[in-house]
Amino acid sequence: MKIRAAKSDDLGAIKALLAENDLPFSDVTADLLRDFLVAEDTDDVLVGSVGLEKFGRPALLRSLVVAQAARSDGLGTSLTAHSENLARALGISQLWLLTTSAADFFQRFGYVSVDRSSVPVELQASTQFAQLCPATAVCMMKSL
Structure with missing residues (x-):
């Protein structure tokens, strides 16, 4: 497997992969x-794919x-590690996420469950928090 920066012509494939796995994709833009x-x-x-x-x-x-066919090979782990390295390189100090099905996966990387009210206001106003992810999604955070 090769992990690389996304290009604008990857947009359709990323959105299709997200849709196939019942993940939000409507706000994913070039x-x-x-x-x-x-x-x-x-x-x-x-x-x-993974994004910041x-x-x-x-x-x-x-x-x-x-993708279903690529699971169980550690690809999710590799994508998570690469995204955290990218975040550090970009000067990001905290990563936040919402998940309905992968809380155990993210806990292995040091993400902790937090109350949604503790999320910075600017993130709470994002489409992910305000519209796309259900209120039942687990909110998690990791300091880098």
Whole structure:
């Protein structure tokens, strides 16, 4: 697997992969992709993605997805590690996320569950927090 920076022509494949896995995709735009990473298999087929949505020093870790056929190979772990390294390089001090199904996965990386009310106001106003993710989603945070 090869992990690389997303390009604007990856947008359709990223949105399709998110849709196939019942993850929000309506707010994923070409502009947002500048801080996204993608994973390609040996045939250059996109099989994973993860993104950062920056709000100053905090950011949302979002759109982590791995195609069914590429699971159980550690790709989710690799994408998460790469996104955290990118966040550090960008000067991000805190990563926040919402998840309905992967809280245990993120806990292994040191993310802790927090009350949504503790999220910085600018993140609470994001489309992810305000509209796309259900109120039942677990909110998690990690300081870098």
